[in-house]
Amino acid sequence: SQQGEEDPQALSIQEGENATMNCSYKTSINNLQWYRQNSGRGLVHLILIRSNEREKHSGRLRVTLDTSKKSSSLLITASRAADTASYFCATVYGGGADGLTFGKGTHLIIQP
C-alpha cells in the first residue's frame, strides 16, 4: 500500500505565484523526499528532509515536516512555467532497503 498521499491532486496557478503541496504519510519515517516528474520523463530528486528537521530550503523550494501530524509540505515560490510538472513525496519502503514508496502526486500547472 502507498505510504504518502499528496494534496491537492491538481493545482493550477499563475506564473509568479507561490504553489503549496501537501503530503501525508502513515508510518514513522527517518526522512521524507520530494521528487519532480516532467511529462514523459523520469523522476528528479528535489529535496530530502530528515525526521529531526522541521524546515529545509533549496533555492525557491521550502519543505516543512511535522512528524506529530505525519505530514509535509512543499512550497515553490515565484513559480515559473518550467515548474509545470507532477510532484511526489516519498518515504522509505519498509521491506525494500533503500526502496521508496510514493504518493499519487500533485500535478502542478503554471499558467503564463
Place this chain on the structure above:
Amino acid sequence: NAGVTQTPKFQVLKTGQSMTLQCAQDMNHEYMSWYRQDPGMGLRLIHYSVGAGITDQGEVPNGYNVSRSTTEDFPLRLLSAAPSQTSVYFCASKGPNQPQHFGDGTRLSIL
C-alpha cells in the same frame, strides 16, 4: 555521464509473450531498483538489488524476475506478459547517502 539508461523506450507485446526491459547505470551505484507507475498512482517498487548477485522483492514482484550479474546492469524480465502489466516502468540507482537517480522509463503496452 549518461546516468541511468533504459531501453526500449516503448514496447507493445501480446499477452503471453516474454520480454526483458534493460537498465544500465554508469555511476558505479550498488543499489538499483525497478518501479512501475500506473495512471493515478505513485510509483510502486517491484524488485531491488543491493549489489551484484543480490536481489530481493519489493511491493509488487509477482510476474517479474530480475538478476544482477554486474554492477552496471539490472534487467527486468516479464516471462508471460499479462494486460495488467501495462504500465510505465522506471529503473533507479543510488549510491550511499545519495538520492535515487531515475531513468526516463519504458512505456509498455500488453494487448
